[in-house]
Amino acid sequence: MARQKRIESSVGGGSRKVSLWELALTFTKVGMFTLGGGYAMIPLIDREVVEKKGWLQKDEFYDIVAIAQSAPGLLAVNISIFAGYRVRGNKGSLAATIGNCLPSFLIILAIAIFFAGYRDNYYVEKIFKGIRPVVVALIAVPVVDMIKRSSLNIWRALLAVGTAVAIIFLKVSPIYILLVVFTCFFCAMYFEKKNKGKEGGA
Amino acid sequence: MIYLELFWTFLVIGLFSFGGGYAMLSLIQSEVVTKHAWITAEQFTDIVAISQATPGPVGINTATYVGYTITHNMGYSDLASIGGSLLATLAIVLPSFLIVLTICKLYEKVKHSSMFSSLMKTIRPVVIGMIAAAAGILITPQNFFHWSSWLLLAGAFIACKYLKANPIWVILAGGVIGLLIY
Numbered sequence: 001m002a003r004q005k006r007i008e009s010s011v012g013g014g015s016r017k018v019s020l021w022e023l024a025l026t027f028t029k030v031g032m033f034t035l036g037g038g039y040a041m042i043p044l045i046d047r048e049v050v051e052k053k054g055w056l057q058k059d060e061f062y063d064i065v066a067i068a069q070s071a072p073g074l075l076a077v078n079i080s081i082f083a084g085y086r087v088r089g090n091k092g093s094l095a096a097t098i099g100n101c102l103p104s105f106l107i108i109l110a111i112a113i114f115f116a117g118y119r120d121n122y123y124v125e126k127i128f129k130g131i132r133p134v135v136v137a138l139i140a141v142p143v144v145d146m147i148k149r150s151s152l153n154i155w156r157a158l159l160a161v162g163t164a165v166a167i168i169f170l171k172v173s174p175i176y177i178l179l180v181v182f183t184c185f186f187c188a189m190y191f192e193k194k195n196k197g198k199e200g201g202a
Numbered sequence: 203m204i205y206l207e208l209f210w211t212f213l214v215i216g217l218f219s220f221g222g223g224y225a226m227l228s229l230i231q232s233e234v235v236t237k238h239a240w241i242t243a244e245q246f247t248d249i250v251a252i253s254q255a256t257p258g259p260v261g262i263n264t265a266t267y268v269g270y271t272i273t274h275n276m277g278y279s280d281l282a283s284i285g286g287s288l289l290a291t292l293a294i295v296l297p298s299f300l301i302v303l304t305i306c307k308l309y310e311k312v313k314h315s316s317m318f319s320s321l322m323k324t325i326r327p328v329v330i331g332m333i334a335a336a337a338g339i340l341i342t343p344q345n346f347f348h349w350s351s352w353l354l355l356a357g358a359f360i361a362c363k364y365l366k367a368n369p370i371w372v373i374l375a376g377g378v379i380g381l382l383i384y
Contacts, residue, residue: 031258041259067305070318072219073298074226074259081299085306093303101295104258105266109287111252112270113280123381130354130380131373132247132345137358138254138369139337142224145363146330156327163331168338173232174225175218177328185324189317 018055018087024099026053027080031100034076041076045083055087076100204276205289211238212265212293219261219298220322221329226261226294228336230268236339240272243342250340255373265294350383 026048034041042065050061064086068078077100084096118124152160159181166172211233219226227250234240241249249271253263269290273283346352354376361367361375 034257067309067318068302069222070220070322071298071302071305072217073295073302074219074261075222076259077262077295078298078302081302082306085303090303093299093306097295097299101258101262101291104256104263105287105291107256108253108258108263108266109270109284111256112267112274112287113284115252116271116274116280116283126381126384127377128244128248128251128380129347129351129384130378131251131376132244132340133351133354134358134373134376135247135251135254136337136340136345137355138362138372139224139227139250139333139340140359141362143330143334143337146326146333150326150330152327152330160327160331160334163328164334164338167228167232167332167335171232171236173237174228174328174332174335175214175232177332178218178220178325181325181328182321185321 018053018092020088020091020095023084023087023092024095027084027096027099028103030076030080032103041079045076045079049083056083060086204273204278205286207238208269208272208286209289209293212269212290213297215265216294217297219294220325221332223259223261224333224336225329227264228332230261230264231336231339234268234272241268241275242344243340244344245271247340247345251373255370262291262294266291348384354379 030041030044030048034044046061049055050058056064061083064079064082065075068075068082071078077097080096080100081093084093086092088095115124147160150156163174163177166177167174215226215229215233219229231246235243235246246268249264249267250260253260253267256263266287270283270287272290273286274280278286346355358372358376361372362369
């Protein structure tokens with residue numbers, strides 16, 4: 001009861017209780033109309049959830065985006081979970097997530113079923129021979145963008161190159177690499193806390 | 203039994219999917235293509251292409267499609283394969299759902315904590331390396347069977363990076379060119 005009250009008071013409009021259907025449908029709309037996902041969804045969620053519905057405040061939305069980016073999982077889905085929770089608690093987050101994922105799930109499933117029968121088709125094979133190099137380019141573009149945005153020093157650049165080499169040539173799973181980096185991060189944090197006052201190199 | 207393995211594999215992928223959709227591709231690829239050899243590199247490339255050209259996050263689309271294809275490759279029925287795609291999708295979303303829900307509940311405390319952003323900063327180079335590897339692994343002799351494949355790669359890169367072309371149109375253009383010249 002108390003939590004419900006807090007959630008309602010945190011919503012822009014306040015008095016009106018948003019139905020789970022409305023919540024799910026709003027995120028269905030967001031899911032349907034974003035191609036490419038992730039970052040493409042942010043302006044759309046902003047328009048629907050913040051500007052049109054007034055479920056979240058603007059600065060609250062930016063906080064959510066920042067946190068959603070650092071949690072595991074996909075940005076758009078994480079934002080749905082977060083926004084759904086702020087509007088209607090646990091049930092709201094479930095409704096928003098299902099709403100967000102369902103349309104693309106059904107569409108891709110229909111395509112998967114359809115294509116399963118045409119995989120070895122002469123023309124389909126030709127089309128995909130043209131598409132495959134394009135896919136490599138599409139994955140390479142964000143790599144270049146990220147390198148530009150994240151001012152790598154020599155050690156961080158080496159870590160990036162080392163990760164790529166380990167995955168491609170040594171067939172190391174990225175999971176192990178992440179685990180090692182997490183362990184180092186938390187150890188460093190622990191020691192930094194211990195030697196409070198001294199400046200540690202980041 | 204395949205269901206259990208599929209669920210577990212995608213649960214782990216979901217748990218470690220820091221860095222968004224493209225980083226997720228790298229994880230799916232290393233688990234499904236490299237480790238388990240459930241699908242081939244070409245099959246994976248095709249699935250990524252279709253996932254990018256359909257609405258929704260590319261990571262989830264790929265999980266759904268891969269879940270279907272793996273089950274189908276093993277000779278199970280269409281209906282069983284739909285089960286596989288549902289399971290893969292649920293499993294990949296579940297960890298982040300639980301984690302983000304927990305963060306929501308601690309929102310007021312987490313909001314001012316810099317731990318998350320500094321963790322993200324620390325793993326940023328790893329994420330870059332992961333995505334670069336996802337692209338690198340797909341440069342197979344089968345995917346680049348002809349010198350013109352490299353031209354397509356260069357053309358698509360320039361179109362997306364410098365001409366800001368919509369990826370869907372670039373994929374479609376690649377398909378049309380393939381149909382005409384191969």
